[in-house]
Amino acid sequence: MAGSLSVRSLYHRFFVGTPALPRPLLRQLATLDHDQREAVVAVHDGQVIGLAQYVRAPDTRRAELAVLVVDAWQHRGVGRRMVSRLATLAARRGITSFDASVLPENQAALRAVARLWPGAAPRPDDDCLHYELPTFLLCR
């Protein structure tokens, strides 16, 4: 996955200029407990092409959502499928909403949120738009 990401996609995901996946992310993936911290990956031909994660806020029913799809696979339904699966897993574990932060310039992510959660209204939060997104709406 690492070699298939543009600087722009990495910036939209991590909100800082980074040439590669940051180490804390790799540590997070190595310590998934499938309850407080979960990830769903999309794989094609043995290569990871997408990653969706949540990290639960301690002692709450909320979790931070983050999604990353390699550039060549963006806008082909990968993000939508991963987020739907992740929301189903989260809801089963008592997580009622995802918190998601999106840069205002990130039209793809803004439209993806609007497609998955029609009517979701963001509130400005520092330099980001912040959403609170109910997990049950995507449960299957």
Ligand SMILES: CC(C)(COP(=O)(O)OP(=O)(O)OC[C@H]1O[C@@H](n2cnc3c(N)ncnc32)[C@H](O)[C@@H]1OP(=O)(O)O)[C@@H](O)C(=O)NCCC(=O)NCCS
């Ligand atoms: C944002 C992101 C996760 C979306 O994932 P994706 O797999 O590309 O999105 P999908 O193909 O599932 O599209 C879902 C909806 O989003 C919208 N969308 C996605 N990419 C779009 C684009 N480039 N332009 C316009 N709309 C777009 C569409 O409405 C689409 O639904 P539709 O095709 O049925 O109309 C992906 O573009 C990405 O990884 N970007 C870089 C990292 C990032 O921005 N992460 C989000 C912040 S954590």
